[in-house]
Amino acid sequence: MAVKAENRSGRGRRWRQVVWSAAAALMLLPLLAMQVTAEVVWDGADFAIFGAMLIVAGGVCELATRISASGAYRAAVGIAVAAAVALIWTNLAVGLIGAEDDPANLLYGGVLGVGIIGAFIARFRPNGMAHAFLATALVQAVVAAVAVAAGMGYPSSPPLEILGVNALFAVLWLASALLFRRAAREQTFA
Structure with missing residues (x-):
């Protein structure tokens, strides 16, 4: 896909500045938290893993800026990336079902x-991305249902906790899907 001239405009530059500034701020949060509480204890490996996650997330957002000038498309990517980072980090830190291990x-x-895989199959086109993230939301819900039905994580993760946390992630995936759908409609009428 060719880079659109609009993507090099101020709007694209602002998007990139926001993304990388947010990544830097997120990287500083645990460092600041370690100064005020003994509950947060990170070592070099924790910072390296989190830094790598943020670099990948920022790179995906950069790619979105180059692929589309659509605000809906960029917002959809931002929500999906934020949900993915939160899902990975939560699992590494405390686990969503039971403990982190x-x-x-x-x-x-x-x-x-x-x-x-859905994003690659869709070739990052908005309509296909909408379907991919609708499927992602569905799989998130299925994981929660299976975990609760099988009694996984109990007693440290009660069923309502598992359902609630997974519902939050499913809503994020659905929001991303709806924004990709909106971007597809914008593209159709443009």
Whole structure:
């Protein structure tokens, strides 16, 4: 796909500045938290993993800026990337099902896999991306239903907690899908 002239405009530059500024601010949060509480204890590996995640996330947002000048498309990518980073980091830090070392948390690899593979199958086109992230939301809900039905993570993760947290992620994936759908409509009428 060719880079559109609009993407090099001020709007694209602002988008990139916001993304990279947010990544830098997020990287500083644990460092600041370590100064005020003993609850946050990060080592070099934690910072390296989080930094790598933020670089990949920022790179994906950069790619979105180059692919489309649509605000809806960029917002959809931003929400999907934020949801993916939050899903990965939450699983690494505390786990969504039971503790962080509970093997049930590996199910979320399937959620991310559906989104990533779906994006490539869609060739990053908005209509296909809408379908990919609708499927991602569905898989997120299925993981929650399976976890609750199988009693996974109990008693450290009660069923309502598992359902609530997964519902939040499913809503984020759905919001991304709806914004991709809107971007597809804009593209149709443009």
